[in-house]
Amino acid sequence: RAAELLQTELDRFETLLVDLLEVSRFDAGAALLVDADDVNLVDLVHRVVEATQPLADQRGVRIRVDAPGHACLAEADQTRVERIVRNLITNAIDHADAGGVDPGVVVRLESDDHAAAVVVRDYGVGLGPGESAMVFNRFWRGDPARARTSGGTGLGLSIALEDTHLHGGWLQAWGRPGQGAQFRLTLPRHTGDALRHSPLPLVPLDADENNVAPTLKKVPR
Numbered sequence: 001r002a003a004e005l006l007q008t009e010l011d012r013f014e015t016l017l018v019d020l021l022e023v024s025r026f027d028a029g030a031a032l033l034v035d036a037d038d039v040n041l042v043d044l045v046h047r048v049v050e051a052t053q054p055l056a057d058q059r060g061v062r063i064r065v066d067a068p069g070h071a072c073l074a075e076a077d078q079t080r081v082e083r084i085v086r087n088l089i090t091n092a093i094d095h096a097d098a099g100g101v102d103p104g105v106v107v108r109l110e111s112d113d114h115a116a117a118v119v120v121r122d123y124g125v126g127l128g129p130g131e132s133a134m135v136f137n138r139f140w141r142g143d144p145a146r147a148r149t150s151g152g153t154g155l156g157l158s159i160a161l162e163d164t165h166l167h168g169g170w171l172q173a174w175g176r177p178g179q180g181a182q183f184r185l186t187l188p189r190h191t192g193d194a195l196r197h198s199p200l201p202l203v204p205l206d207a208d209e210n211n212v213a214p215t216l217k218k219v220p221r
Contacts, residue, residue: 020155022155022159023138023155023158023159023162026159026162032166033076033077033080033166033167033191034077034079035077035078036075036076036077036191037075037076037078038073038074038075039073039074039075039076039078039081040071040072040073041072041073041074041081041085041109041111041116041118041187042067042068042071042072042109043071044078044081044082044085045065045067045085045107045109045118046065046067047082048082048085048086048089049063049065049089049107051086052086052089052090052093055090055093056093056104056105059093059094059096061093061096061104061105062103062104062105063089063093063104063105063106063107064103064104064105064106064107065106065107065108065109066106066107066108066109067108067109068109068110068111070111071111072109072110072111072116072117072118073111073116073189074111074115074116074167074187074188074189075188075189075190075191076167076187076191077163077166077167080163080166080167081163081167081185081187083159083160083163084160084163084164084171084185085118085120085185087156087157087159087160088118088120088160088183088185089105089107089120090156091120091156091157091183092105092120092121092122092124092181092183093105093122095122095124095125095180095181096122096123096124096180097123097124103121103123104122104123105120105121105122106120106121106122107119107120107121108121108200109200110199110200111189111199112189112199113189114188114189114193114195114196114197115186115187115188115189115195115197115198115199116186116187116189116199117184117185117186117187117198117199117200118184118185118200119182119183119184119185119200119202119204120182120183121180121181121182121204122180122181122182123179123180124180124181125177125178125180126175126176126177126178126179126180126181127173127174127175127176127177127181128175128177131175132172132173132174132175133173135157135173136157136158136160136161136171136173137158138154138155138158139154139155164185164187167187167188167191168187168188168191168192168193168194168195169185169186169187169188169195170184170185170186170195170198171183171184171185171186172184172186172202174202174203174204174207176207179207180204182202182203182204182207184198184200184202186198186199186200
């Protein structure tokens with residue numbers, strides 16, 4: 001048992017080291033897109049969901065994917081986009097209500113001629129006023145006492161935001177206390193194109209905005 005615990009801590013230290021090295025590349029302006037090509041986000045999301053299913057099973061969280069009947073294409077660095085989506089889904093699993101009657105984690109996709117989008121929705125504790133921007137800060141934790149199962153370093157969302165900026169995309173968050181949270185990734189259809197809209201709304205259609213003061217905030221680039 002002691003050896004298992006030591007191995008777990010070594011794995012977490014290695015993950016932290018890798019994330020810190022990546023952060024240093026962003027800070028030095030050395031991070032670049034590699035082999036940007038057409039990526040079908042539908043296939044990518046299903047691949048990430050399959051990889052994170054054991055974590056969801058461990059937490060007792062269901063994952064549902066709502067995808068259109070067509071490909072959602074974006075010219076992108078597949079490795080970086082897969083990392084963004086993996087961070088969003090594992091965070092949603094961590095914050096979803098385990099074993100509850102809610103839908104667990106819902107991933108939706110859509111695209112048009114100019115952009116492609118992925119939204120990841122959970123129905124957990126949600127975000128308080130102003131926290132929709134703070135979640136992208138390095139090492140920020142909404143609830144430090146909350147148990148985590150994914151072994152996160154606190155750098156995942158900040159790295160995801162930087163990866164998104166490399167593509168000229170948007171990564172935004174919405175949340176309400178008791179209503180859960182939703183993260184939206186929007187990528188231009190072609191690298192270098194300016195984004196003007198997203199094919200999916202940031203505020204969930206099932207959200208109750210009537211009795212809560214708006215805290216919606218677009219994360220600046």
